[in-house]
Amino acid sequence: MxxxxxxIGGTGLYRFPGLERVExxxxxxxxGAPSDGIVVGWLGTKRVAFLARHGRQHDIAPHEVNYRANLQALHSLGAKRVIGINAVGGIREDMGPRVLVVPDQLIDYTHGRVTSFGEGRGEPVRHIDFSEPYTASLRADLLAAAAAAGIGVVDGGCYGATQGPRLETRAEIARMRRxxxxxxxxxxxxxxxxARELELEYACLALVANWAAGCGDEAEISLEEIFAHLEHATARVPALIAALLKP
Structure with missing residues (x-):
């Protein structure tokens, strides 16, 4: 196939609207099993696979996602290009709520997660080049698609990956800014x-759901506001993906 x-849909994106002839x-x-069943359908003349990272009921916490199974399942279905949709908090001044960002770098602050397919005795170890964590050509295609669709996105930025599921302290965000x-x-x-270990092309489309702790005017981060901002940002994703798939 x-x-x-x-x-791969993140928080707020559990189904992909517009897919036809779905299976x-x-x-x-x-x-093991991926987070949920993988929905495969047609968007125009292109075949698209969609997977809800947290499950369609959002019952899988970030640190409990079976990332290996998710990527391996998509790879086994014949995927070669993957867009990861991620709900994020904004730190930089131009990355406030409802902004879409295509980051080009990341820093990993997570701990205790299985980070490689080369885990355990007898598994081959691959020392991948991860200098540029996102595929440059796919990032460029994503940016060009956003421009063609008239959707504003910020080009570049560093994504800091934290453990969750709790939100970060002001001190942690201050450190991350530094x-x-x-x-x-x-x-x-x-x-x-x-994704890099499987030689998949991979890019991130980050949807800013809130200001990170200490970065906005709010004394406390409201979950209601987070989901309102996510709904607004997520509404632009299908048109952007459709533009990405146009010949």
Missing amino acids: DIDLAV ECAVETRW DGCDLVGMTGMPEAAL
Whole structure:
């Protein structure tokens, strides 16, 4: 089965609207089952696979996602290009709520997650080049698609991946700002590294859901506001993906 593009949906994106002739694939991998059934359908003349990273009921926490199974399942279905949709907090001044960002760098602050397919005795170890964590050509295509669709996105930025599921303290965000992070999220790693190990093209489309702690005017981050901002940002994703798939 050839897949023109795989999309991994984050918080707020549990289904992909507009897909036609849809079928659901239950895929098992040697690493276990992915987060949910993989929905495969047609968007125009292109075949698209969609997987909800947290499950369609949002019942899988960021640190409990089976990232290996997710990437392996998409790979086994024939996907070669993957867009990871990630809900994030904004740190940099131009990355406030409802902004879409295509980051070009990341820093991994997670711990205790399985970060490689080369885990355990007898598994081959691959020392991948991860200098540029996102595929440059896919990033360029994503940016060009946004421009063609008239959707504003910020080009570049550093994604800081934290453990979750709790949000970060003001001190942690201050440290991340000093480290050079522009965004903070909980699911950017090890997803990007595992995609590289499988030689998949991979790019991130980050949807800013809130200001990170201490970066906005709010004394406390409201979950109601987060989901309102996410709904607004997520509404632009299908048109952007459709533009990405145009010949």
